Amino acid sequence: MTATATTRAERPLFRKGLAVAGRHGDRIAAAECLEGMAATLADSPSELQQAASLLGTAHALREAAGAPVPAAALRRYERDVHGVREGLGEDAFSDAWEAGRVAAIDDVVRRHALPQH
Numbered sequence: 632m633t634a635t636a637t638t639r640a641e642r643p644l645f646r647k648g649l650a651v652a653g654r655h656g657d658r659i660a661a662a663e664c665l666e667g668m669a670a671t672l673a674d675s676p677s678e679l680q681q682a683a684s685l686l687g688t689a690h691a692l693r694e695a696a697g698a699p700v701p702a703a704a705l706r707r708y709e710r711d712v713h714g715v716r717e718g719l720g721e722d723a724f725s726d727a728w729e730a731g732r733v734a735a736i737d738d739v740v741r742r743h744a745l746p747q748h
Contacts, residue, residue: 646664658736661740669689685731
């Protein structure tokens with residue numbers, strides 16, 4: 632399977648995880664799901680702005696919880712952030728990141744989580 636196909640296959644899993652995390656109020660798990668979703672969007676130039684916004688929201692969640700990206704995941708996280716920043720350019724990235732950082736967390740979770748039946 633190609634990286635893009637794998638990425639597409641992972642997207643609904645992150646959305647489902649986000650729904651569960653949101654339902655249980657697990658902000659760290661929500662941040663991890665948002666970071667994962669952002670990584671799946673980073674392959675598509677038309678979705679880079681959304682990826683940067685999700686990364687900003689995840690950062691805000693981690694910051695509020697005092698839970699930085701774990702060392703084991705830091706290299707991939709930094710690669711993902713760098714790729715989105717490079718794809719958008721610094722100004723657009725900063726604007727989208729900041730919009731995500733100040734967004735209402737519950738709204739972001741509702742908007743991006745896979746609905747549970």
